Amino acid sequence: MDLKQALDLLKKHGYKYTNKRELMMDIFLRESRYLSAREVLDQMQEDFPGLSFDTVYRNISIFEKLGIVEGTEWDGERRYRFHCNRDTHHHHIICTKCGRTREIRVCPMNAILGEPDNFEITGHKFEIYGICADCEGDHAPRH
Incomplete structure (x- = not known):
């Protein structure tokens, strides 16, 4: 968009x-x-x-x-x-220092649940939080 x-x-x-x-x-x-x-x-x-x-x-x-x-x-x-421009299913890795995101195309729901019996999954959200390499570098010890 x-x-x-x-x-x-x-x-x-x-x-x-x-x-x-x-x-x-x-x-x-x-x-x-x-x-x-x-x-x-x-x-x-x-x-x-x-x-x-x-x-x-x-x-x-x-x-x-x-x-x-x-x-x-x-x-x-x-x-x-x-909102992402992607029409494909994906999730994000999010840096908690700067807020930047990176897309991951693997969906952990497939590994966790597969297709559960007697239940139709209509949506889910999966995010991984951490610190990106740029922000991690900002906190490296200085010599």
Whole structure:
């Protein structure tokens, strides 16, 4: 999904185009990582100094409901990223320092359950959390 497709999706579902919504989507696209609502608000403050946390959170909730962003939770905080462009089933490895993700194409559900009797799986979510090599390097001992 790109910015135009996301804005068209908002319009299709009866939501108005606003500069704030476009900037929020642009931030998610540009950052290409999981962000908290607070991080989004901080990046929007220069352009919209009176913007409230509630407005940012409410719009992110709309984006998530429409499939524009996807959310996850770690350290007791909800975080969001622009929805993947992939139509194929996949999962993510997520760096808990910078929020960047990497796609993994293996689905552990196949190994765990196979196809259970008398039960149709309609969805699941699997994420692996850790620290990426770039962030790990930031904490290497200095000589």
